[in-house]
Amino acid sequence: MTGRAPSGGGRALFALPLAALLLAAPLAAQEAPPVDTIEPPDQALESLERSIAEEKARQAEAEKRARALKAEIDAVRRELVAAADRVQDREAALTYMENELSRLTREARQMSDTLDRRQAQRAQVLAALERLALRPGSALLVQPGDPADAVRSALLLRAAVPAIEASARELAGEIARLAEVRAALRQQRDRVASASDALAAEHQRLNHLFARKRELLAKAEETSAEVEAHLAQLANEAADLHDLIDKLNAERLALAARALAPRPTPPPAPEPAPVETAAASPKNPPTSPRADQLAALSGLSPGEAKGRMPLPATGRVIRRYGATDPDGGPASKGLTLATRPGAQVIAPFDGVVAYAGPFRGYGRIVIIDHGDSYHTLLAGLGRIDIAVGQRLLAGEPVGATPAEEDSNLYLELRRQGQPINPLPWMMARDG
Structure with a gap:
């Protein structure tokens, strides 16, 4: 019995490693990736190159949109220059009109004050002459006092009448002149109001252009960020390709499909709707000669x-x-x-x-x-x-x-x- 014990024990010791191998085999099968899920290196390289080509196409499209945005921003900026020039022209014209309005207002006020004083003086003279004229000549002869005073009063009355008539004609001319000044004043007020409305419209247009410029600049920043992101992604893809080639040349090992799967490519951004630029719009007024002079400074x-x-x-x-x-x-x-x-x-x-x-x-x-x-x-x-x-x-x-x-x-x-x-x-x- 002692002679058979080692033989039985040896079989038992031999069975333990075998059992361990048999138990480990299913575990190894679970940990190893399936053979049909491993992509051949050539296909992985081709897939990665296709992904890079798509990224390059997206980069070109983003750069194209960036160029279009830049052209539109430049057009808006040129229109801003022309609009600001028109605003300054209207400001200068309005300032002149307002100064002229102030001058006419002062002239009308001075003329009115002068006429009021002269009319008051004439009223006093006419009242005195009226009292003098109401006395008949016979009454002047029999009234007490020096006859020379009576004669002097008559001569004064005779001399004053032509002067009063001339003064009345002059007064009528001044009244007509005041009426003309007041009419010019009304017209100037209308012109100032019209110029103010035109200036307000130009300011509104300028504000619209400012808003459009801010919108375009924001789009340009987004597009620039998108181009930079694509460049970074392309650089990463290129680095992955370099690593892949190194591994293929060094070890020629199969890589897991998950590691080699190309990065999901987001759907291409929608084409921006065509926007009528400020410079191309038929509603925009033509640029001023001064704006053309300023453009020549570039x-x-x-x-x-x-x-x-x-x-x-x-x-x-x-x-x-x-x-x-x-x-x-x-x-x-x-x-x-x-x-x-x-x-x-x-x-x-x-x-x-x-x-x-x-x-x-x-x-x-x-x-x-x-x-x-x-x-x-x-x-x-x-x-x-x-x-x-x-x-x-x-x-x-x-x-x-x-x-x-x-x-x-x-x-x-x-x-x-x-x-x-x-x-x-x-x-x-x-x-």
Whole structure:
């Protein structure tokens, strides 16, 4: 019995590994991926290349939409330049009309006051003459007093009548002139009201263009982000392809289908509906000659544009570069313009917005970088319509002065950080 024990024990010991192998086989079968789920390397590579080609097509489509948006933004910006120029033209015309209205009002008031005084004087003279004329000649002879006084009164009456008649004719002429002035005053009020309505319409159009520009810029940012995302995805796909090729060359191992499956491609973005740009719309008025002059500044350096830049707002220069401060402060480093309330402010030259917002001692300011170490500072704004980093065209609106009387706009031109006289760079508006 002892001789058979080792044999039986050996069979038992041999059966244990065999049983373990038999038990482990189903587990191994469960952990290993099915053979039919493993994609051959060549097919995986082809699938990945097809995914990359689709990404490239999507990238090209996104870039195409970005170019179309840029063209539309440029068209809106050109229309903004023309619209701002029309606003400034109407502001200048309205300011002239209002000044003429004030002059006519003062003239009518002065004439009316003068006529009232002269009519009061004539009324007193006529009353005295009337009393004198009511006395008959015989009564003058028998009334007590010096006969010479009676004769003198008669002579005075005879001499006064022609003068009174001439004065009456002059008075009638002055009354007719006052009627003409009052008629001109009414017409001027109508013209001012019409010009105010036209200016309000231009402002409304300008606000519409601002809204359209903001919408297009937002779309452009979205499209730019989409292009960047596609580029990043394409780079990732390219990296995956490189890794795959390395693995195929090094080990030629089959990869799991889940690892090699191409990244789900989102459905292509819908084609944007065609939008009629501001420049192409038949309802838009033609651009002004001045807007065409401003467009000709594109591509020039600030030095080459000397004498051709527009003043940023319509108004009177009330303080020049280098003028002393009446309160004893430092000399002026720029120009100060007296503008109408809420006057439109434009960029004097192409550039990029370097700063836009409040600044101590200056109020709301805008700094524009024109390149070649030239910068423009606009201070005293009541409203700012642009943002930092935005590119501007010469004549493009940037904001408005405060909507209150005695509005002033300060303009400063700097070269290499030092203020210079901006007046030689500016171009006067016709009229």
